Amino acid sequence: MRVSGIIGRHEMLLARAFAFLLALGVAGGAAAQATDFPSRPIKMIVPYPPGGQGDILGRIVGKKMSEFLGQQILIDNRGGAGGIVGVDAGAKSPPDGYTLVMGGSSTLTLAPALNPALPYDPLRDLKPVSNVAIVTxxxxxxxxxxxxxxxxxxxxxxxxxxxxxxxxxxxxxxxxxxxxxxxxxxxxxxxxxxxxxxxxxxxxxxxxxxxxxxxxxxxxxxxxxxxxxxxxxxxxxxxxxxAQYPTIAEAGVEGYAVDFWFGFVVPAGTPADIVARLNSATVKTLNAPDVRQVFDERGYMATGGTPEQFGATIKAEIEKCARIVKGANIKLQ
Missing domain, CATH: 3.40.190.10 (Periplasmic binding protein-like II)
Structure with a gap:
């Protein structure tokens, strides 16, 4: 009995040691993966057809971001349902940082107010990376x-x-x-x-x-x-x-104002250090003189900011859009 008890305790200690080493290996592997990121091209889902403002913006920013990340960013246009199809595909992608989604005010904040059957929850299924720009x-x-x-x-x-x-x-x-x-x-x-x-x-x-x-x-x-x-x-x-054109509010509809903005999100569960890497590349891109020049020519206002700031913007805009949709009695058929 005594020998059996000693053997049992020995096996239990070995099992615990093995579990510890396994956990250490997994954590070490994840850390190494994050450190090496990105090691291959990144896919940017633009949930609109080619030629639209989200597509143009994505291509301008994606090209410059590739320089800072050292990997090519490939544009994947997935239009349909006002952008919902593409964002949903992004939300369901592996949370490894290799799928970046060009979200916007329509897909991240208006859609929840307009579509009770929305297949994704912007706050639950997606993780903010950075606001990108407000488009005139x-x-x-x-x-x-x-x-x-x-x-x-x-x-x-x-x-x-x-x-x-x-x-x-x-x-x-x-x-x-x-x-x-x-x-x-x-x-x-x-x-x-x-x-x-x-x-x-x-x-x-x-x-x-x-x-x-x-x-x-x-x-x-x-x-x-x-x-x-x-x-x-x-x-x-x-x-x-x-500047040569009035705003709609100035032209006769007092109080009218609707902003078009875009920003990057990734699937929920994407590691924080990978999000930080993508955020850094985005902010550097938005501060690059050549990108600023193109933005100025097109009437785009670079925004940038931290993931936390963008997350707060999305949450506040969801609440704002819900009030607008209800107040204006907007029903999209």
Whole structure:
């Protein structure tokens, strides 16, 4: 009995030692993995079709980030459902830092207020990395539409109730920006859904729809050649790049303001040191002189900040959007 007890205790000690060494090895392996990150290309999911503001921004920032990370960043456009399809794919990706998602005000803060069946929870299923930029957006119409100002557009829409059309991705910021405009201006304009801003812009230029709201920089050159007419911008204040145009609030809809912003998130469970590495590369990119120059030309305002700051922004914006959607009685069909 005594010998058996000694052997039992010896086996138990060996088992504990083995468990300790195993845990130490796992922790050491994880630390080594984080230290070596990134050791291969990173995929950036842009949940919009090519050519939209999120896509353009992702390509500008991704190219520079590659220099700081020492690995290529590959753009993966996954448009659909106003960006929900792509963000959901990102949320369900392995939490190893090799999937970066270009989230935005539509997919991270508007979607929860508009879609009770949203397949992901921005606060639970995703981890903030850094805010990236606020994009100047504008309300533009086809040049054949007899409206040269916001007030004229409102008068025209009231005289042709439900006859005018606007194009926007379903559940996108453009969609909500127009719905808020309709509510505040007291007009009825039919929504024609698209997979994103780029295809809506194409149809606006072709005269298939009457108006849209989206990236100012993508529409500015067309406005100069008369292929479309920009009436106003959506933000509370004019940006330097679009200073010649009034805001919608200045043009006749007092109190109107809708911001378009974008930022990086990763799947929940991504190690903190990997998040910190991605955040550092993002902030360095946003402070790079060549990136700043491109941003200024396009009317983008670099934001940056820590993961904690971006997380606080997402939480506050979710609450704000819920109030806006409820107050304006916005229901996206």
């Amino acid at each position: 957006a504008a309300l533009a119409v086809n040049p054949n539409l007899p409206a040269r100002t916001v007030r004229e557009l409102i008068e025209l829409a009231r005289s042709k109730k439900g006859a005018l059309t606007y194009g926007a991705g379903h559940g996108s910021v453009s969609n909500v920006a127009m719905e808020v405009f309709k509510s505040m201006a007291g007009v009825d304009i039919l929504h024609v859904p698209y997979k994103g801003f780029a295809p809506a812009l194409t149809d606006l230029l072709a005269g298939q729809i009457d108006m849209t709201v989206g990236d100012y920089s993508a529409m500015a050159s067309y406005a100069k050649t008369g292929k479309l007419r920009i009436l106003a911008t959506t933000s509370a204040k004019r940006s330097a790049a679009s």
